[in-house]
Amino acid sequence: MTDQAVLQSVLDRAAAGGRITKEEALDLYRHAPLHALGQAADAVRRRRYAGTEHIATYIIERNINYTNVCVTACKFCAFYAAPKDTKKGWSRDLDDILRRCAETVELGGTQIMFQGGHHPDYGVEYYEHHFAAIKQAFPQLVIHSLGASEVEHMARISGVSAEEAIKRIHAAGLDSFAGAGAELLPARPRKAIAPLKESGERWLEIMEIAHKLGVESTSTMLMGTGETNAERIEHIAMIRDTQDRTGGFRAFIPYTYQPENNHLKGRTQATIFEYLRMIAVARLFLDNIAHIQGSWLTVGKEAGQLSLHYGADDLGSIMLEENVVSSAGAKHRSNRQEIIDLIRKAGRTPAQRATTYEHLLVHDDPANDPADDRVVSHISSTAIEGGTAHPELKLISAN
Numbered sequence: 477m478t479d480q481a482v483l484q485s486v487l488d489r490a491a492a493g494g495r496i497t498k499e500e501a502l503d504l505y506r507h508a509p510l511h512a513l514g515q516a517a518d519a520v521r522r523r524r525y526a527g528t529e530h531i532a533t534y535i536i537e538r539n540i541n542y543t544n545v546c547v548t549a550c551k552f553c554a555f556y557a558a559p560k561d562t563k564k565g566w567s568r569d570l571d572d573i574l575r576r577c578a579e580t581v582e583l584g585g586t587q588i589m590f591q592g593g594h595h596p597d598y599g600v601e602y603y604e605h606h607f608a609a610i611k612q613a614f615p616q617l618v619i620h621s622l623g624a625s626e627v628e629h630m631a632r633i634s635g636v637s638a639e640e641a642i643k644r645i646h647a648a649g650l651d652s653f654a655g656a657g658a659e660l661l662p663a664r665p666r667k668a669i670a671p672l673k674e675s676g677e678r679w680l681e682i683m684e685i686a687h688k689l690g691v692e693s694t695s696t697m698l699m700g701t702g703e704t705n706a707e708r709i710e711h712i713a714m715i716r717d718t719q720d721r722t723g724g725f726r727a728f729i730p731y732t733y734q735p736e737n738n739h740l741k742g743r744t745q746a747t748i749f750e751y752l753r754m755i756a757v758a759r760l761f762l763d764n765i766a767h768i769q770g771s772w773l774t775v776g777k778e779a780g781q782l783s784l785h786y787g788a789d790d791l792g793s794i795m796l797e798e799n800v801v802s803s804a805g806a807k808h809r810s811n812r813q814e815i816i817d818l819i820r821k822a823g824r825t826p827a828q829r830a831t832t833y834e835h836l837l838v839h840d841d842p843a844n845d846p847a848d849d850r851v852v853s854h855i856s857s858t859a860i861e862g863g864t865a866h867p868e869l870k871l872i873s874a875n
């Protein structure tokens with residue numbers, strides 16, 4: 477067979493539901509024609525969601541950045557402040573956090589993503605206290621937050637095991653982990669961009685502990701900081717191996733590195749084509765993960781739309797607040813109607829989903845679209861400028 481015929485036979489096998497190897501995934505990622513890759517990935521998506529394959533989902537959530545103070549100093553991060561940098565560092569108090577939760581509920585949000593730096597004083601007790609307070613005031617909000625890196629950090633601060641830390645924050649109110657901190661799991665690129673973070677193996681080990689305790693999560697990948705194609709595929713292979721044992725990853729979410737305001741010099745961002753190829757290969761290779769999420773926030777709305785034709789079934793969230801990747805240059809903003817329209821123009825029926833991916837509201841008739849135009853993604857002036865919390869929710873419209 478010719479090389480192209482070999483690639484097509486791998487695509488056909490994957491499209492028919494067969495498992496592909498790491499080497500085959502790398503060959504597809506490097507050499508398969510883009511459209512053939514998308515076609516095979518879309519076939520897998522349609523088969524997995526037979527009956528609802530016309531639907532693409534989104535969620536309304538709020539990122540609550542509780543502090544930017546961080547001891548881990550990742551080189552790609554434009555958000556953090558070193559503990560001694562008292563001018564730039566800030567933390568939100570509980571009242572401010574609860575006010576942000578109240579606004580989320582008022583705007584129809586169902587999920588909060590508690591996300592912040594590795595503060596040298598914040599151990600397990602801090603998260604227990606905050607999650608318990610949020611759950612008591614807003615039991616309807618799902619706390620889909622943190623990740624293995626935060627668990628490693630808080631357990632060290634409190635002098636307990638990762639298992640105990642997870643049990644305690646879960647008991648206090650954490651529903652699921654957001655998969656933060658995966659970055660790149662293989663050792664070489666991880667050390668190059670986040671030398672003080674736990675190893676990729678440890679990140680997966682903590683996720684495995686969480687899954688076995690009944691705390692599910694998503695998984696992520698940061699693309700475009702100088703990693704090789706082989707390292708990208710190694711990253712998803714490490715996730716697939718863990719998922720074979722636990723089944724606890726609900727979704728895989730690749731997103732692209734944003735190059736502004738950080739310490740990585742001379743890195744190029746992943747291109748849209750690299751991103752779409754990764755979405756498609758992830759759909760074909762990660763046969764044990766249900767959801768592949770397209771990201772409009774870092775790659776733009778059109779690429780987000782295209783991702784729905786390359787294997788993605790979900791377009792992520794309308795974030796009522798986002799500050800971390802925005803600090804590094806992600807400039808895309810959107811509102812609910814725009815996301816609904818993006819999904820419709822991509823040929824799908826939009827549906828608002830829950831954290832666990834159940835459809836909450838299927839927008840099958842444009843005449844019944846939600847009229848509330850306050851559901852808009854925005855950046856907090858506090859997180860960008862530093863200082864004390866801004867008293868008002870500032871909505872910044874798309875574009």
Ligand code: SF4
Nearest residue numbers: 546548549550553593
């Ligand atoms: S990515 Fe997270 S852990 Fe790394 S420096 Fe930024 S805030 Fe800290």
